[in-house]
Amino acid sequence: MEKLLMLVHRIPYPPNKGDKIRSYHMLRHLAQHYSVVLGTFVDDPDDWRYAPVVREMCADAYFGALHPWPARLRCLGALCGDEPLSLAWYRDARMDQWVRAAMARERINRIVVFSSAMAQYARPYAGTRQVIDFCDVDSDKWRQYASARPWPASWLYAREARRLLAYEREVARRADSALFVSRPEAHLFRSLAPESADKTAYFNIGVDSAYFSPARAYPDPYPQGAEAIVFCGAMDYWPNVDAARWFALEVMPQVKRARPAAVFYVVGARPSAEVRRLEKPGAVCVTGTVADVRPYVAHARLSVAPLRIARGVQTKVLEAMAMAKTVVLSPQALGGIEATPGKELLLANGAGEFAAQVLRTLARPDPRIGRAARLGVRRRYAWSTSLDRVVEQIEGGRRAHAH
Secondary structure, three states: OOEEEEEOOOOOOOOOOHHHEEEHHHHHHOOOOEEEEEEEOOOOOOHHHHHHHHOOOOOOOEEEEHHHHHHHHHHHOOOOOOOOEEEEEEOOOHHHHHHHHHHHHOOOOEEEEEEEHHHHHOOOOOOOOEEEEEOHHHHHHHHHHHHHHOOOOOHHHHHHHHHHHHHHHHHHOOEEEEEEOOHHHHHHHHHHOOHHHHEEEEEEOOOOOOOOOOOOOOOOOOOOOOOEEEOOOOOOOHHHHHHHHHHHHHHHHHHHHOOOEEEEEEEEOOOHHHHOOOOOOOOOEEEEEOOHHHHHOOOEEEEEEEOOOOOOOOOHHHHHHOOOOOOOEEOOOOOOOOOOOOOOEEEOHHHHHHHHHHHHHOOOHHHHHHHHHHHHHHOOOOOHHHHHHHHHHHHHOOOOOOO
């Protein structure tokens, strides 16, 4: 098989952890078509245990340790210049040396870049065919942060939004194909980078509907009698922190008055101090890291995604839908998801609407919503169909869902 260099900002494993889902399935799919040479960072010490499994999928692999304090120092230095802080965070001399050695040693003429910050390592190789999966328009995420946070954070985030957009446009101009996670993300980037509109496309994220299946038997993690409302996600990620805090403080008091047995479960790794402070016996429970999120989703009365800031497609929503669970979500969390509100999920805008939808579901659950949700996910979000389109991009074929 022909060699392909894949550059990923975080180790692409395991398949059920947040932003690693897309890169993991991409690696596994590409390894069926190419001899993959992988360069990736490990930013969580716990993830080193996955390195041997990932290495088995590759012809060669380099795992670089990414330590937060040196990365923060690099970002401080970048403030004096014009580059985005995201680029400085992932700058690493050892990664650069490894890429240069691999390109000199191997006959590689195809490069797949996962996330814009890794494109700096592919820049010297203009003669290769390069496909970048931006996933989301990250610069717009920073713009949203800037509008939601006080000064001086607002200034810093606005700076990052401007600098990162300029860098994203430069990367897209150099690439042969620029991919995003959904039609709305691709449409947004075309409006921001019209010079690269003809090479901007998207492919849907996938869901392993056999893994996230309601037919499996899961142990019940909840106390007897609790009407569990679950929200899953990495709880050191600010949009998730903001969502958990808003729901716990603005929505749950309304729900508790009508349904005393209702309990809000915040399920996810690395909960911040803000999230930990939300804990209230009998009302809000913060689990921290769990071995498997599926039991928490399977035995919950419903799942919520109350995000007020969001970019791309919310995988946690699709996974809950795949498990035939009723999901109540905000318009922001719905962005990019192909589903019909009222039939496959429930939409709520504001604390009053959220409380009303949650209370209706607790009082009169409608199993038809969960069944329709799972059917829709299985029909629209199959990994094999989506990732075949990535191979087409790598080989210079027709654009993936270009319009």
